[in-house]
Amino acid sequence: MSGVFRLAGRGRIDPSRPVAFRFDGRLIRGYAGDTVASALLAEGRHLMGRSFKYHRPRGPVSAGSDEPNALIGVGEGGRYTPNLRATQVEIHDGLVAVSQNRAPSLRFDIGALNTLAAPLLPAGFYYKTFMWPRGFWDKVYEPLIRRAAGLGRAPEAPDPDHYALHYAHCDVLVAGGGPAGLAAALAAGRMGARVILCDENAEFGGSLLADAYSRIDGLTAMDWVARMVAELERLPNVQLLTRCSAFHYGPHNMVALNQRLTDHLAMPPADMPRERIWQVRAREVVLAAGALERALVFEGNDRPGIMLASAARTYLHRYGVACGRKAVVVTADDAAYRVALDLAEAGVKIAAIADLRPVPGGTLVEAARARGIRILPATTIQRAHGHLRVTGAELAPVGEGGAVGKGRAVACDLVLMSGGFTPSLHLHSQARGALRFDDALGVYLPGEAIERVRSAGACRGVFALDAVLRDGVAAGLAAAGGENGPEWRVTRQDAPGTGGFAGALPRRGPGHLALAFVDFQNDVTAKDVKLAVREGFRSIEHVKRYTTTGMATDQGKGSNVNALAIVSNVLGRRPEEIGLTTYRPPYTPVTFGAFAGHARGDQFDPLRLPPMDGWARARGAVFEDVGQWRRARYFPRAGEDMAAAVARECRAVRSAAGIFDASTLGKIEVAGPDAAEFMNRFYVNAWTKLGVGKCRYGLVCRDSGFVYDDGVVGRIAADRFHVTTTTGGAAGVLNMMEDYLQTEWADLDVWLTSVTEQWAVIALQGPRAREILAPLVDGLDISAASMPHMTLREGSIGGVPMRLFRVSFTGELGYEINVPSGQARAVWDRVWQAGAACGLTPYGTEAMHVLRAEKGYLIVGQETDGTMTPGDVGCGWAVSKVKPDFIGKRALALPAMNAPDRLQMVGVLTDDPLSMLEEGMQLVAAAHIPAPTSAEGHVTSSYFSPALGRSIALAMVKGGRGRMGTGLYAPCLDGPPLKVTLVDPVFYDPEGARLNG
Amino acid sequence: MLLIDCPYCGPRAEIEFAYGGEAHIVRPAADVSEAEWEAFLYLRDNTKGVLAERWRHSHGCGRFFNALRDTRTDRFLAFYEIGTPRPETGEAA
Incomplete structure (x- = not known):
C-alpha cells in the first residue's frame, strides 16, 4: 500500500486500482475511491492551502462538503476550477490539482507576514482604514486589496465542457442518503411513490460509511447500506x-440539485455533460441532511493536523488513513470517545482525551478508560503549538466558575476536536x-414548515441510530401517504452524545494576541467577533457583515453556531434572543457553467433574423443587434468605412431610391366590431374618422x-x-x-393578433420609388393622385398578396411593401432587379437613423426616456382634444x-459645422461654469448629415421650443466646450414637398 | 419557482407567466381629482400578508387572471378570473 499512513485492510478504497495524480506538480499515489485530501493525508501531509487573509498554513478540518480550509484548484486550461474542497474531489489518473493563495510556495508564503500584522487587522479593518485620503481608493487601496483578496484564480480560457438542465417531477424527494434518507426513500419507494434520492457524496451511506461499530439486523453498517441501495436500485x-x-x-x-457527472472520471465520454442541474418539483420533500460536528475555538486551532474528530473517523474507515501517529482529543461530547477508541484500535496513540465537562461518564467514557486511554475531565485546550503542522497541545484545567489553571504541554501530531453536532438546517431554512432553539441540545432545530417538507434524523436532532432509522421511515411513510414501513433491528450502537460546546473556549489570561479562529475560511477570530459587539453591533446579521463570519463559500457551516455563542456570551443574552443569520443558497458552491447550462454562445438568447438577412450577408453588410434582431447596419463597398458607406446610402435615398428591410417593425392586427373604439381608447389619437x-x-x-x-x-x-410598433x-x-x-x-x-413574423416589410424610399414600383404591382394605380402620402392599398405584387403603405421615415416619397414573410425574398429580388436602372441602393439602420434625424422624426427610446409627454417631443398635435x-x-x-x-425636443447645430456632439452630452448655459451645475438639457441624437453637409443633433432642452436661435454649451471631456445653437428639429425639407411628391 | 394554477390551463411553472401587479385597482374616470389619479397610478398597499395580484399566462393562453398569494410564504390561496370579486378565504389581508 502506498502512503505510510495508509492502514492495510481498512477503508472503502480499492487497493487493486492504484491512481496517480499531481498536487503542486508532485506525483501523488492513491487508490480508486480516494479524495485528494485522503490521498495526501495517507502520505502524512496535512498542509494543503493558505488562508484568505493571513495566509496561514492550513490543512483539512473535515472530510466533506463543510471543509473550509483545504481548498484547491483542479484541472488545467479552460477546465481549471478554483476553490474546490480537497475533501470532496475524487482522484483519477491524470488529475492535476494545485494549492491556492500562496506565493512563492505552499511551505513558504510571503503573504503569511499578514499574520504578524494581525493585531493591526481587526474586524472592520477595511472600513476603518481605507477612508482617507479619499483619492487613494481608486489608485492605491482597491488595487492592493484586490490583489491580496480572493482565494483561487479565475480560469482564463473558455470552458470547453457543456452543462445540462433537467426538469423532473416526483412524489417524494429525499435530500441526503445517510441512514435517515435511505430509510425514508425505501419506505416511500415500497409504497410505489415516485422517489428521487440524492446525496452529495460518491456513494450513499452518509455517517454509516464511517461507522465500524454499529450493527443493523446483524450486518455492519456498511453492509446494511449496500443492501438498502441494492433494493432501491431494483425499484423502478x-x-x-x-x-x-x-x-x-x-x-x-x-x-x-447539482449533479457532477464527469469530474471523477479520467476519460469522460465526450458527449457527456460535466454537470447537470435538476429542477425538481416535488410533491413532498424529506430532508435528511444530517448534522455537522462543530470545531472548537482556541488559540492556534487552525494549525494543520487539527481536525474534527468525526473527520478522523471518516478518514480511518472510509479511506483507510490514519491522520497522525499521536493524537490529543479535545471534546465536550461523547462521540469523540468512539473516535478515540477506533483510532487506538487502529494503532494511533491517544495521548489524552481532554473533556471540557467536569464529570464525563457513560458507556463510551468507561470503554475508553478500560482501554487505558488517559481521560482529563474539566480540561480545555489553551493553545496548539506548531506551524506547518501541529506539534503539541497545551491542556489546562477548568476550575469552578470557568477559571483556567496553568496548562501543560502534550506532544502530538494530531488534535481532534468535537464541540458536538450542529443539525444542518440550510434547506429547511431556505424553504x-x-x-x-432546543435547550437540551443547545442547538437550533427545524420548526414549523411552510412548504410540504419534513426533516428526518440528525438534521432535526435525532442522533441515536435506531431512532434515526425509525424517523426516516416515518418521514418516508408520511410523505408517501402510507402506514406500514420497513423495520430494522439495531443490534449494536453508541448512545447519542450528550454535552456539546459552542463559542470560544475558556482561556487563561487576556490573550490579546491570540488567533482563535471562528470562521477558518474568512480568517475571522473570536476576538473579531467580540470586538464587533463591543463596537456596538448587536444584530447577528450586522456582526456577520462587519466581521464577514459565515460569509465564505462554506456559508458558515462550521462557524455560525460558534459565532452566535460568542455574541450571546458578550451580550449576556440567550442565543435564541439573538437569532441566527439567514441561510442562503447555494448550500455548496455551484459552477457558473452549471447555472448557464446550454444558454451560452449562440444559444444564450434567440437570434431573430429578418427575411432579407441572407441577401444582406451576401452583400457584405455590417450588422448590429437590435434587441434579439440582427439587422444590417450598412452595406460598405470596397474601401469604404462606415461614414463613407452611410453617406453614400443617404445620398442615394435622397437622389434616387433606397431599399431597406424594415421587417422587424412590430405588427399587430386589431380586428373586431369594436376595433375603432379600442383604438380610440388605447392611442392618444382619434381614429373614428380615419377612412378605410x-x-x-x-x-x-x-x-x-x-x-x-x-x-x-x-x-x-x-x-x-394594421398597427405597427x-x-x-x-x-x-x-x-x-x-x-x-x-x-x-x-x-x-x-381580437388582437401579433403578425410581426407574418408580414415582411420592404421599404422603398426616394424620388424614384414610384417609378420602380409602379410596373410591379399587379394592376394597382399608385400615382400621386390615386395614392397620396399616408394611404394604403391591398393588392398583389407579382402574384404575391400585398399590403402596400405609402409612408415615409426618410422624408422622401416612399412605400412600405408588406408581403408574407415566406415570399418576401422573391419580392425583394424583383424590386431590386427593377430598380437597378434607377440607381436603387440598399441601405441599413444607420442611414435610416440619419435620414429620419434630418427630418426631425423622433425615435421612442432615443429621444424619449419614459418621462416625456407627446408635447415634449413635438407631437402635441397628435393628442385628441x-x-x-x-x-x-x-x-x-x-x-x-x-x-x-x-424638456422639449429641439434641433441643435454646433457653431463649427464639422464638430460632432456625442449622444448623451449635457447642455449648459455658459462656457465656463464650475461643476457641479445643473444641465439645461441633453443631446439625444447626433449624426453627420450628408444632405446638409454638416453635423446635426436632436436634444431635449428645458423650454426648448421657446429658445430657438439661442446658444448653449456642450462641455467636453477632452477640450473646450462646444458652442451650439438651438434650431427647429426639422433640418431638411420642412415643407414636406418631397414627402408628398 | 412558483407553481401557478392558471384557471384556463392548469398548474404551470412560473417561467410561463408575467406578473401584473396588484389586482382590483380600479381605473378611475378621466375627470377625477389629481390626488385620486395619483393614487391610481402610484399608490399600492405593499402588502405583507395575503395580496390579490394579477398574472398573465403570457407563454400559454395569454389570459390575465387574479390570484391571492401570501407574500410572507408565497402560498397561493386562490386563483380566479378577472372581473370576479376577491374570494373570501377567512385569512386576514
Whole structure:
C-alpha cells in the first residue's frame, strides 16, 4: 500500500486500482475511491492551502462538503476550477490539482507576514482604514486589496465542457442518503411513490460509511447500506443520484440539485455533460441532511493536523488513513470517545482525551478508560503549538466558575476536536421553515414548515441510530401517504452524545494576541467577533457583515453556531434572543457553467433574423443587434468605412431610391366590431374618422401620460386595423393592449393578433420609388393622385398578396411593401432587379437613423426616456382634444405635465459645422461654469448629415421650443466646450414637398 | 419557482407567466381629482400578508387572471378570473 499512513485492510478504497495524480506538480499515489485530501493525508501531509487573509498554513478540518480550509484548484486550461474542497474531489489518473493563495510556495508564503500584522487587522479593518485620503481608493487601496483578496484564480480560457438542465417531477424527494434518507426513500419507494434520492457524496451511506461499530439486523453498517441501495436500485419508481447536491430550496417545493457527472472520471465520454442541474418539483420533500460536528475555538486551532474528530473517523474507515501517529482529543461530547477508541484500535496513540465537562461518564467514557486511554475531565485546550503542522497541545484545567489553571504541554501530531453536532438546517431554512432553539441540545432545530417538507434524523436532532432509522421511515411513510414501513433491528450502537460546546473556549489570561479562529475560511477570530459587539453591533446579521463570519463559500457551516455563542456570551443574552443569520443558497458552491447550462454562445438568447438577412450577408453588410434582431447596419463597398458607406446610402435615398428591410417593425392586427373604439381608447389619437385605406401616425402613452411607443397605423377595413410598433416595443405594446382589453374594457369585442413574423416589410424610399414600383404591382394605380402620402392599398405584387403603405421615415416619397414573410425574398429580388436602372441602393439602420434625424422624426427610446409627454417631443398635435378618455388623458392634464420648463425636443447645430456632439452630452448655459451645475438639457441624437453637409443633433432642452436661435454649451471631456445653437428639429425639407411628391 | 394554477390551463411553472401587479385597482374616470389619479397610478398597499395580484399566462393562453398569494410564504390561496370579486378565504389581508 502506498502512503505510510495508509492502514492495510481498512477503508472503502480499492487497493487493486492504484491512481496517480499531481498536487503542486508532485506525483501523488492513491487508490480508486480516494479524495485528494485522503490521498495526501495517507502520505502524512496535512498542509494543503493558505488562508484568505493571513495566509496561514492550513490543512483539512473535515472530510466533506463543510471543509473550509483545504481548498484547491483542479484541472488545467479552460477546465481549471478554483476553490474546490480537497475533501470532496475524487482522484483519477491524470488529475492535476494545485494549492491556492500562496506565493512563492505552499511551505513558504510571503503573504503569511499578514499574520504578524494581525493585531493591526481587526474586524472592520477595511472600513476603518481605507477612508482617507479619499483619492487613494481608486489608485492605491482597491488595487492592493484586490490583489491580496480572493482565494483561487479565475480560469482564463473558455470552458470547453457543456452543462445540462433537467426538469423532473416526483412524489417524494429525499435530500441526503445517510441512514435517515435511505430509510425514508425505501419506505416511500415500497409504497410505489415516485422517489428521487440524492446525496452529495460518491456513494450513499452518509455517517454509516464511517461507522465500524454499529450493527443493523446483524450486518455492519456498511453492509446494511449496500443492501438498502441494492433494493432501491431494483425499484423502478426510485431514482438514485449520487454526487448530487440539493443546493437550493425554492417556493412550492422546487428544489435545485447539482449533479457532477464527469469530474471523477479520467476519460469522460465526450458527449457527456460535466454537470447537470435538476429542477425538481416535488410533491413532498424529506430532508435528511444530517448534522455537522462543530470545531472548537482556541488559540492556534487552525494549525494543520487539527481536525474534527468525526473527520478522523471518516478518514480511518472510509479511506483507510490514519491522520497522525499521536493524537490529543479535545471534546465536550461523547462521540469523540468512539473516535478515540477506533483510532487506538487502529494503532494511533491517544495521548489524552481532554473533556471540557467536569464529570464525563457513560458507556463510551468507561470503554475508553478500560482501554487505558488517559481521560482529563474539566480540561480545555489553551493553545496548539506548531506551524506547518501541529506539534503539541497545551491542556489546562477548568476550575469552578470557568477559571483556567496553568496548562501543560502534550506532544502530538494530531488534535481532534468535537464541540458536538450542529443539525444542518440550510434547506429547511431556505424553504422558509421556522427554527427553534432546543435547550437540551443547545442547538437550533427545524420548526414549523411552510412548504410540504419534513426533516428526518440528525438534521432535526435525532442522533441515536435506531431512532434515526425509525424517523426516516416515518418521514418516508408520511410523505408517501402510507402506514406500514420497513423495520430494522439495531443490534449494536453508541448512545447519542450528550454535552456539546459552542463559542470560544475558556482561556487563561487576556490573550490579546491570540488567533482563535471562528470562521477558518474568512480568517475571522473570536476576538473579531467580540470586538464587533463591543463596537456596538448587536444584530447577528450586522456582526456577520462587519466581521464577514459565515460569509465564505462554506456559508458558515462550521462557524455560525460558534459565532452566535460568542455574541450571546458578550451580550449576556440567550442565543435564541439573538437569532441566527439567514441561510442562503447555494448550500455548496455551484459552477457558473452549471447555472448557464446550454444558454451560452449562440444559444444564450434567440437570434431573430429578418427575411432579407441572407441577401444582406451576401452583400457584405455590417450588422448590429437590435434587441434579439440582427439587422444590417450598412452595406460598405470596397474601401469604404462606415461614414463613407452611410453617406453614400443617404445620398442615394435622397437622389434616387433606397431599399431597406424594415421587417422587424412590430405588427399587430386589431380586428373586431369594436376595433375603432379600442383604438380610440388605447392611442392618444382619434381614429373614428380615419377612412378605410388611410394611415395615421399613432402615439401610445401610459396612463402616467408618458410616451410609450409609436408607429403608423393603417385602416384595412371598418373593423380592422394594421398597427405597427417600434422594433423593440412590439411585445410590450401587445401585452399592454391585452391588459386593457382583458381587464379594463371587457365590454369591447376585439381580437388582437401579433403578425410581426407574418408580414415582411420592404421599404422603398426616394424620388424614384414610384417609378420602380409602379410596373410591379399587379394592376394597382399608385400615382400621386390615386395614392397620396399616408394611404394604403391591398393588392398583389407579382402574384404575391400585398399590403402596400405609402409612408415615409426618410422624408422622401416612399412605400412600405408588406408581403408574407415566406415570399418576401422573391419580392425583394424583383424590386431590386427593377430598380437597378434607377440607381436603387440598399441601405441599413444607420442611414435610416440619419435620414429620419434630418427630418426631425423622433425615435421612442432615443429621444424619449419614459418621462416625456407627446408635447415634449413635438407631437402635441397628435393628442385628441375631444375624446372623453384615452390612456394617459387624465395625466396629461396635470399641471406638471404642461409646465413651461419641461424638456422639449429641439434641433441643435454646433457653431463649427464639422464638430460632432456625442449622444448623451449635457447642455449648459455658459462656457465656463464650475461643476457641479445643473444641465439645461441633453443631446439625444447626433449624426453627420450628408444632405446638409454638416453635423446635426436632436436634444431635449428645458423650454426648448421657446429658445430657438439661442446658444448653449456642450462641455467636453477632452477640450473646450462646444458652442451650439438651438434650431427647429426639422433640418431638411420642412415643407414636406418631397414627402408628398 | 412558483407553481401557478392558471384557471384556463392548469398548474404551470412560473417561467410561463408575467406578473401584473396588484389586482382590483380600479381605473378611475378621466375627470377625477389629481390626488385620486395619483393614487391610481402610484399608490399600492405593499402588502405583507395575503395580496390579490394579477398574472398573465403570457407563454400559454395569454389570459390575465387574479390570484391571492401570501407574500410572507408565497402560498397561493386562490386563483380566479378577472372581473370576479376577491374570494373570501377567512385569512386576514
